[in-house]
Amino acid sequence: MNRLQTPSELENLRKSLEAGRDSSRTCITVCMGTGCSASGAAEVTKSFREEIERQGLGEQIGIRTTGCHGFCERGPLVVVHPEGIFYQKVSREDVAEIVSRTAVQGEILDRLLYTDPASGKKIIREKEVPFYRKQTRLLFGNNGRINPTSIEDYIALGGYSSLGRALFKMKPREVIDEIKKSGLRGRGGGGFPTGRKWDSCRKAEGELKYVICNADEGDPGAFQDRSLLEGNPHSVIEGMIIGGYAVGAEEGYVYVRDEYPLAVKHIEIAIRQAAEYGLLGDNILGSGYSLAIKVNRGGGAFVCGESSALMASIEGRLGEPRFKHAHATEKGLWDRPTTLNNVKTWATVGIIISMGAREYAKIGTEKSKGTMIFSLVGKINNTGLVEVPMGITLRELIFDIGGGIPDGKRFKAVQTGGPSGGCIPDTMLDLPVDYDSLKEAGSMMGSGSFIIMDEDTCMVDVAKYFLSFTIEESCGKCTPCREGAGHMLRILDTITRGEAEEKDLELLEEIGKMMKVTSLCALGKDAPNPILSTLRYFRDEYTAHITQKRCPAGVCRALIEYSIDGDACTGCGACVQACPESAISGKAKEPHVIDGKKCIKCGLCLDACAFDAVKVS
Amino acid sequence: MMNADLIKEVDRIVDLYGGRITGSIGMLQDIQSRYSYLPREALIHVAERLDVPLSQVFSLATFYKAFSLRPRGKHLIVVCMGTACHVRGATRLVDEIGRKLDIKPGETTEDNLFTLEAVNCLGACALGPLMVIDGEYYGNMAPKKVESVLGKYSES
Ligand SMILES: Cc1cc2nc3c(=O)[nH]c(=O)nc-3n(C[C@H](O)[C@H](O)[C@H](O)COP(=O)(O)O)c2cc1C
Ligand code: FES
Numbered sequence: 186m187n188r189l190q191t192p193s194e195l196e197n198l199r200k201s202l203e204a205g206r207d208s209s210r211t212c213i214t215v216c217m218g219t220g221c222s223a224s225g226a227a228e229v230t231k232s233f234r235e236e237i238e239r240q241g242l243g244e245q246i247g248i249r250t251t252g253c254h255g256f257c258e259r260g261p262l263v264v265v266h267p268e269g270i271f272y273q274k275v276s277r278e279d280v281a282e283i284v285s286r287t288a289v290q291g292e293i294l295d296r297l298l299y300t301d302p303a304s305g306k307k308i309i310r311e312k313e314v315p316f317y318r319k320q321t322r323l324l325f326g327n328n329g330r331i332n333p334t335s336i337e338d339y340i341a342l343g344g345y346s347s348l349g350r351a352l353f354k355m356k357p358r359e360v361i362d363e364i365k366k367s368g369l370r371g372r373g374g375g376g377f378p379t380g381r382k383w384d385s386c387r388k389a390e391g392e393l394k395y396v397i398c399n400a401d402e403g404d405p406g407a408f409q410d411r412s413l414l415e416g417n418p419h420s421v422i423e424g425m426i427i428g429g430y431a432v433g434a435e436e437g438y439v440y441v442r443d444e445y446p447l448a449v450k451h452i453e454i455a456i457r458q459a460a461e462y463g464l465l466g467d468n469i470l471g472s473g474y475s476l477a478i479k480v481n482r483g484g485g486a487f488v489c490g491e492s493s494a495l496m497a498s499i500e501g502r503l504g505e506p507r508f509k510h511a512h513a514t515e516k517g518l519w520d521r522p523t524t525l526n527n528v529k530t531w532a533t534v535g536i537i538i539s540m541g542a543r544e545y546a547k548i549g550t551e552k553s554k555g556t557m558i559f560s561l562v563g564k565i566n567n568t569g570l571v572e573v574p575m576g577i578t579l580r581e582l583i584f585d586i587g588g589g590i591p592d593g594k595r596f597k598a599v600q601t602g603g604p605s606g607g608c609i610p611d612t613m614l615d616l617p618v619d620y621d622s623l624k625e626a627g628s629m630m631g632s633g634s635f636i637i638m639d640e641d642t643c644m645v646d647v648a649k650y651f652l653s654f655t656i657e658e659s660c661g662k663c664t665p666c667r668e669g670a671g672h673m674l675r676i677l678d679t680i681t682r683g684e685a686e687e688k689d690l691e692l693l694e695e696i697g698k699m700m701k702v703t704s705l706c707a708l709g710k711d712a713p714n715p716i717l718s719t720l721r722y723f724r725d726e727y728t729a730h731i732t733q734k735r736c737p738a739g740v741c742r743a744l745i746e747y748s749i750d751g752d753a754c755t756g757c758g759a760c761v762q763a764c765p766e767s768a769i770s771g772k773a774k775e776p777h778v779i780d781g782k783k784c785i786k787c788g789l790c791l792d793a794c795a796f797d798a799v800k801v802s
Numbered sequence: 803m804m805n806a807d808l809i810k811e812v813d814r815i816v817d818l819y820g821g822r823i824t825g826s827i828g829m830l831q832d833i834q835s836r837y838s839y840l841p842r843e844a845l846i847h848v849a850e851r852l853d854v855p856l857s858q859v860f861s862l863a864t865f866y867k868a869f870s871l872r873p874r875g876k877h878l879i880v881v882c883m884g885t886a887c888h889v890r891g892a893t894r895l896v897d898e899i900g901r902k903l904d905i906k907p908g909e910t911t912e913d914n915l916f917t918l919e920a921v922n923c924l925g926a927c928a929l930g931p932l933m934v935i936d937g938e939y940y941g942n943m944a945p946k947k948v949e950s951v952l953g954k955y956s957e958s
Contacts, residue, residue, distance in 0.1 A: 562927035
């Protein structure tokens, strides 16, 4: 492979690669993102390869494995190009027919099409599926079009041309101005203006500077960074090189969660390929600018997503946050000027340079520009990743794109921002989703995870869940976070056991406010958010636990009882089999009963009963 | 008792990272993936090679959750306790696995067949509740499916 020496060599390469991508040729793409892989995409791909070989169609039909398309609920996903026929929930058994009937004869297999639950209509093309129709897929759009382990795929679609433009047509100062003008704010949660961060790093004194990509993605329920790194790693690298050029960095690090082996693999391959083409390393594209990028794997500590802890971890130390006497842009990694951004932030950079700041700034709201990738998870029909303009309403996200709540249940709340965020109730469904509105509502953008909850979710239990998470992840260095969170958890625990008093709610609020002001890092400062926001919007539910000793959602084990509805029970005995404690008895074909003393409330009988006869009260 | 092979292997890994403290987390990760845990002798040797107190290496090994100081069982069961899986009933899933194997998360069965770990979000929330055994994903898990899934691993 020849190193590219000039931007025009890159452009020539792009042209020849593009010509090689015959867009009229039949090509079957299979999503190999984590969701689809977990539902068997690897076997599907293997079968396609074998089937194409067996039918001797290797010349006519191409096969491409791609990154995540976002619609994980429906995986494995297969698209047959050039028509763009979209098949969902494809299994190995479907492969032969897809090859011989769809790929060869252009016939559409009805049973594999997606049915729009709203209209009941079958949908043929991916972009017509309501889930995709309302999206603006700037960052994510190419995930379904490229093989993430092929730099040629990325270059063919115009990849690295923004880098060429930045290095040869723009001064570092101009790159920063462009990013400032675009209004881009950090996608890692805080929403700090990216251009301003770069500017102070550029101005900071120091021979050696660093750029870091934060791919620690510790927020449970978020997997957008993972999908980008797995599905389009070069877009992240391109952004880092442009940023490195703008701030004057010589070395870069990508800090990836160790739980993401595929992301680690793809980013490592991408770095190697970029270096081979002369797009990374010494004298990039002959511009005189050099940058080396290394990959560091995280050790599985949530707090390492915090910037100062992350840098400590790269240095080989404990991932404990530091008190910020100076900004990382001046004294970061090894006390040298450092620019640290989230995966999505870096991936946006190339897009801004290519479409221009002015165009980019037209998307989104006044203070939150551009698009954001959200994960829709929990009690929602269309689980997956969606990219939409900032300012979209919660209702559009959850109902129009997300398809609403399964099993005809009622929407109760959406939790945004992970363990640092809060819960937003159904009365606020028309809230626009942007950094500032979410913050005002007592939550935050965070990494963009949206956990949807229905009527069966207990808000006290959710608050307790997040607090236990924070306690487990708290590094223990500062007292407010270490002791405060522990004390709050003890109170929540008494509430869920029906042993609390009403004044405990005030104590919860008091501790929460204290933690927000006095904790060392944002982990402790934001830890009370899930509790404070549920107290704000769902106080009744807390009170029901306290005064009526009742868990309205039927979740808190100390406050619920299982019983069998004699009218509905057919005496089939399925629950008797399921019960691990032998707490259920009864004669065959006669209504059974549960012995409350033996019952451990595991819920297995509820799952086992086919007649809805097991009741929770 | 020093195991010569282990020392050699640790030396190889330490050299891979240039023998510098900055590579320590990567070293421990490699040692762990080689032995499924961090053997005591390995930690002692890493500390000697890096010329730092053992306590420093030990603090890394205990701070980061990815590390285990005890050998793991033959099969590693990872249950996702992330938020998406939580609201879809992960607690009941992990309880049921614990009951069936008579262990708690973080423990290994007496016969060394299974280790149970609870982690946060595996990034496949669409499939929640989710468990992964030796890298194989089991999505949309219900407590009642636990027995048959575990059965597949018990025989081997
Ligand atoms: C406890 C804690 C965890 C965090 N985890 C992450 C994370 O997983 N990914 C991330 O990008 N930022 C995370 N952040 C935010 C980072 O500290 C930092 O603000 C961000 O990565 C900066 O990038 P941006 O400007 O592109 O948003 C976390 C912050 C805290 C306090
Ligand atoms: S919460 Fe379980 S995979 Fe994300």
